[in-house]
Amino acid sequence: MSAEFEPPHTLSIFLSLCLPLSLRQGQPMYSIPPGGFRHPYPALAMNASMSSLVSSRFSPHMVSPPPHGLHQTGIPHPAIVSSGIKQEPSDMSPSMHARKSPVPSKKEEDKRPHIKKPLNAFMLYMKEMRAKVVAECTLKESAAINQILGRRWHSLSREEQAKYYELARKERQLHSQLYPGWSARDNYGKRKKRKRDNKPDSKPEDFSIRSKKQCVQYLPSEKMCDSPASSHSSMLDSPATPSASLASPAAPAATHSEQAQPLSLTTKPEGRMHHHYSLAGKAPGSSSSSSSSSSSSSSSSSSSSHSHLSIHGSHSTPILSRPIPFASLHHSMLSPPSPYHQAALHSHHALFQSQPLSLVTKHNN
DNA sequence: GCGCCTTTGAAGACC
């Protein structure tokens, strides 16, 4: 029923969640990409200002008042796609009914609309900036674009990042309001992600050797795209090896933010996109990991192309297992994950700028 | 046509 087009509670939720947002004050938070925009919460996109507040995750046809439009529940979430992954919710009859049936059969489960995860801050940033980078760099491959965006992300000011953190937080809130029962776990396995190294005969060091292309090498010098390239290049290829920086106790005051912050460090061994350092008591170059340019990712035996940096061992021998994005180094280590920690962050700003390479090592208590 | 690549962040799973 279209009568439910605008569930009051939904609107109020949206308003309470999103309107206070002091995003996009100078510029549109989400520029409209060539292909049209996708709105995260189309049902809530009542007006221009609102729609521009939230990220875009739905195709235009979703944004404009759909003929059959909204689900009976009146809460068509952008994150909803029909069973298949990466599908546009064309005939969407969203989510809610998935949750209505308490014990869905397997068949129903397959039909169950796919409620996507809310975008995190970086994803929101990417969505906004992708087109820009594509235009600037004439790059098309997302892998390359994402590399650039990743570095740009870290070059953002605290305030700028905070905007996205805040938006992401609100998105999560809204998402949870709309889908109280939803869990990220619901989407597990729906992506048919890459096959892990669970092949019985795959050696530990094999999993890093992909027959497919490693990834797109983005050439910084060719374009004005992203100067940081040179910086991280110098940063990570520099004598100051990751281990050196790892050894740095770093961010003494960042006690709070150390929690569960995925640490990343991507190195760019000449000509390669990255390889992974494993510092678990071994030198980066020793044995499995970075000895060759074969982009060996030793990390954990089961780790994928991006496992997290984990610092463990005797609390003094950090292990770097996640590909460490050049610029992300300092961010991961020094910057709080969210605006919630901005205060503390603020005090670290100077350090952040002057000490790009440093890791927060866990000190045993 | 599916999956990988690549990025960061959030959250679930696991130990």
Added chain:
DNA sequence: GGTCTTCAAAGGCGC
């Protein structure tokens, strides 16, 4: 509690 894994977006490319 700490670590690991998966997924979210995106589009070119390999198989």
